[in-house]
Every structure is written in structure tokens, then in C-alpha cells.
Amino acid sequence: MLKVCHLYPDLLNLYGDKGNVIAFLQRCRWRQIPVELVEVNVGEPVNFHDIDFLFLGGGSDREQNLMAADLLARKDSLVEAINQGLVVLAICGGYQMLGQYYLTTDGQRIPGLGILDHYTKAGNARLIGNVIIDMKIGAETIKVVGFENHSGQTFIGNMEPLGKVITGYGNNGQDGLEGVRHKNVFGSYLHGPLLPKNSKLTDLFIKLSLERRGIKQDLLPLEDRFEDQAVKVMVDRHIK
Numbered sequence: 001m002l003k004v005c006h007l008y009p010d011l012l013n014l015y016g017d018k019g020n021v022i023a024f025l026q027r028c029r030w031r032q033i034p035v036e037l038v039e040v041n042v043g044e045p046v047n048f049h050d051i052d053f054l055f056l057g058g059g060s061d062r063e064q065n066l067m068a069a070d071l072l073a074r075k076d077s078l079v080e081a082i083n084q085g086l087v088v089l090a091i092c093g094g095y096q097m098l099g100q101y102y103l104t105t106d107g108q109r110i111p112g113l114g115i116l117d118h119y120t121k122a123g124n125a126r127l128i129g130n131v132i133i134d135m136k137i138g139a140e141t142i143k144v145v146g147f148e149n150h151s152g153q154t155f156i157g158n159m160e161p162l163g164k165v166i167t168g169y170g171n172n173g174q175d176g177l178e179g180v181r182h183k184n185v186f187g188s189y190l191h192g193p194l195l196p197k198n199s200k201l202t203d204l205f206i207k208l209s210l211e212r213r214g215i216k217q218d219l220l221p222l223e224d225r226f227e228d229q230a231v232k233v234m235v236d237r238h239i240k
């Protein structure tokens with residue numbers, strides 16, 4: 001049984017981010033992989049050792065402020081679980097919260113978990129629009145599509161990005177990098193939501209989650225005609 005945790009679904013759930021959880025669950029079910037969802041809000045208990053896939057969505061600065069202290073209090077158990085292979089996907093505001101800090105436009109410093117080294121400073125312009133990145137999965141490079149809307153500009157230093165920006169802004173609009181990847185922890189600015197739009201990426205998360213449970217197996221292929229076509233439409237529209 002795989003266990004999925006959506007952390008702060010009431011606060012961090014912008015632009016249909018919950019769709020990431022739905023896509024993960026559904027692609028497991030289509031393959032008869034038993035899977036269960038727990039939703040955890042501020043103040044509610046969760047044992048990360050029991051969780052295989054943890055999802056954190058995006059939020060406004062105000063919402064990030066409302067969950068920051070609660071997340072910090074969970075740091076030790078989260079770090080332990082991550083070191084033991086917990087798979088994490090954090091989008092936009094959630095991604096910012098995994099790093100050192102987020103400095104908002106009005107000069108407020110929202111402390112992050114500091115699990116990863118990145119930091120974020122709000123710029124004057126919002127970075128909005130469709131994004132396409134090249135992402136490596138094993139030996140394959142795939143196009144991942146999504147939508148971004150953030151004022152935060154994130155810098156990941158020497159950490160590995162999720163991918164390279166082909167079109168759009170990505171982490172900061174300057175260095176051509178999008179997201180971050182460290183162990184089984186993935187951060188990205190891509191809403192969309194990301195996983196329904198990118199089935200290969202969903203399957204990567206399912207595979208990693210199964211591996212966390214000690215199950216190494218190739219996933220049954222699914223009929224992805226429409227999903228693949230949807231990615232192709234965006235790629236054709238934005239890459240000449």
C-alpha cells in the first residue's frame with residue numbers, strides 16, 4: 001500500500017495543485033497499485049515514516065506565513081524520512097518553503113525548512129506564463145510543460161535543477177534553471193497542475209515511491225495518447 005500525504009491542502013493549493021495528488025492516485029489505481037491519501041492541515045499529526053509521497057502545493061505569501069511555523073516544527077521527522085527515501089514534490093510556494101528563506105516584496109523574511117540550500121527573494125515583476133523545460137529522467141530527456149506565476153526568484157547554487165528552461169522564466173528568469181532535485185526531493189515552480197500534464201513525471205514519482213517501499217518494478221504502461229498530445233500541443237505552440 002502506497003501512502004500519499006497532501007500537506008496543507010487548505011492553504012497550499014494554487015491553480016489546481018491538488019491535481020498532482022489526483023494524478024498520482026489515479027495512475028496507481030489504473031495499475032491496481034493500492035494507494036491511500038491522507039490530508040494534513042496545520043496542527044494535525046502525521047508520521048512521515050508511514051508516508052511514501054509527500055506533496056506541498058503553492059500558496060500566496062499570506063498563506064505561506066500561516067503554515068511556516070507548523071512546517072518548521074516538523075523539520076526533524078521530515079529530514080529523517082527524506083534521508084530514508086521519502087519522495088517529496090513541492091510546487092512554487094511549497095518549493096520556496098523547503099529552502100533557507102523567502103524574502104517577500106514587503107521585506108518580510110519567511111523562514112524555510114532549510115532542508116535544501118536554495119533561497120528566494122521576491123522581485124518587482126511577477127514571473128507569469130507557460131513554461132517548457134528539458135528534464136533528464138535516466139538516459140532520456142523529456143519536455144515537461146507547466147504554468148508559472150510567482151514573484152519569488154529562487155537561486156539553487158550548486159544543487160541539481162529539475163530541468164533547463166526552454167521557454168518561460170523558471171527559478172528566477174536569469175540562470176535558465178527550473179526547480180531543484182536532491183535525493184528524492186523535487187521542487188518546481190510549475191503549476192498546471194504539473195503531474196496531470198506530464199504523465200512521465202507522475203510515473204517517475206510512483207516508481208520512486210514504490211522503491212521507498214522496497215518494491216523495484218517496471219510500471220505497467222498506460223494509454224497516454226491524450227496526455228502525450230497535450231504536451232505536444234504546448235511544445236508546438238511555444239517552440240518554433
Ligand code: GLN
Nearest residue numbers: 058059092093150151152
Ligand atoms: N507567494 C509566492 C510567490 O509569489 C508563491 C506563489 C505561488 O505559489 N504561485 O513567489
